[in-house]
Amino acid sequence: MTFQVTVTPSGRQFSCDADETVLSAALRAGVILPYGCKNGACGSCKGKVASGTVQHGPHQQRALPEAEEALGMSLFCCARPQSDLTIEAREIVADSDYPVKKMPSRIAKLEKLSHDVMLIALQLPANERLQYRAGQYIEFLLRDGKRRSYSMANAPHLDEHITLHVRHMPGGLFTDQVFTTLKERDILRFEGPQGTFFLREDSEKPIILLASGTGFAPVKALVEHLIHIESKRAISLYWGGRRPADLYMHSLCNEWEKQIPGFSYIPVVSDALPEDAWTGRNGFVHQAVIADHADLSGHQVYACGAPVVIDSAKRDFTAQCQLPADEFYADSFTSEADLAN
Known part of the structure; x- marks a missing residue:
């Protein structure tokens, strides 16, 4: 029917x-x-x-x-x-410039960014290009019809490769392979682009970028896109991790703060140990935003990371900081463990 x-x-x-x-x-x-x-x-x-x-x-x-x-x-x-x-429902205008395609790709590079985060660079077939918006993701097509989703970590105008940041989830069907058996030149098939997490360019509002863990990947792509379009909007990047090592591109963010007018970077660590010698902000990353921005009524927020971070940020930003609900854009990184809970 x-x-x-x-x-x-x-x-x-x-x-x-x-x-x-x-x-x-x-x-x-x-x-x-x-x-x-x-x-x-x-x-x-x-x-x-x-x-x-x-x-x-x-x-x-x-x-x-x-x-x-x-x-x-x-x-x-x-x-x-x-x-x-x-x-x-809010309808998003379709754009024929970003068709969803199934494509093969070859692993051009595997690089450990931290003890549990791997960068995968994918090379597409000759004369093929994936048209996507910074912030979107692809789905790897695995055996038995299973899929695993990862956000592009580079803006579409950059590099000949698509780069991804993959966190190792011990026992994970795909991530165990990434950290053990996958090697350069292996072939991976994917479908994309997917998702509606991307920059709304018709606004001049200041931007809060909120990332936890590898939620930094699509946020990195957003920053690179903002640089590319020579945006004049004020940008505040809050990146949270349990330990300082979780902020695996900390030095890049510091460089952005030095080079991009109106850009600020606020790293936040929740569970630093004495041996970390951490002297920066502590606690939950979304609460650092609240401490700095009591009034978000004139902002846009782009948030990406663990579901608990995204849920808490949306709830508290709208309830405590007057952020309009339709100015909160998010990509919640759900794992198979999340789906089982």
């Missing part, structure tokens, strides 16, 4: 089969709704079902608490229609 879905306030419509998700049907129809993980963990695709009913597949309770679901909120990435629907 096929149902009709109407998106408000845009008025766009598309058809959705009973056995497919609202998000999948929307993307198939060229209606781009906000999304991130596509598996019910990050909450980026959350919107309201104004009329009609849906049935949700497996998802994280923190991404869609029962109280929100009772009020009509939905995760469109795991919601299947039970009737015609009217949904409330």
Whole structure:
């Protein structure tokens, strides 16, 4: 059975089969709704079902608490229609310049950035180029239909390669391979670009960039893009880690602060040990933003990292610092462990 879905306030419509998700049907129809993980963990695709009913597949309770679901909120990435629907969601203008493609790539370089972060540089076939926006991600196509998602860590105008920052998750299907058996010249297949985490260039508002761990990868791409377009916007980068070594490109960020007018870098460490000799900011990274910016009503925030960081930042920035909810853009890095919780 096929149902009709109407998106408000845009008025766009598309058809959705009973056995497919609202998000999948929307993307198939060229209606781009906000999304991130596509598996019910990050909450980026959350919107309201104004009329009609849906049935949700497996998802994280923190991404869609029962109280929100009772009020009509939905995760469109795991919601299947039970009737015609009217949904409330921010629609993102589609751009044919960024088609999603399946492509082979060859590993051009593997470089350890820290004890548990590996840089992978991918070389594309001759005469092929992946058109993407800084901040977006690709999905590696693994055996048995499994996929693993990683954000591009370089802006699209830079380098002949696509670079990624992969954190080792012991026991991880893909990351164990990255840190043990993968080698240069190996072939990896991926699909991309994916996601709606990218710079909104129609604004002149000051920017807060918030990263935890390897959430720095797409943030790095955003900074490089801002440099490329010669943006005059004020930029504050807050990068958090448990230990100083987690800030694996700390020196690059310090260089940006020296070279980019209006750019500030605030590293934050939550669990420094005495032997780290850390003299910088301590605590949770999103709380450092709150301490420095009591009023975020005139800002845009781009946040990327662990789900707990993203969830806490969105909640506290909107509740305590008057950040408009529609000026918080995020990419929540969910692992298989997150999905199992």
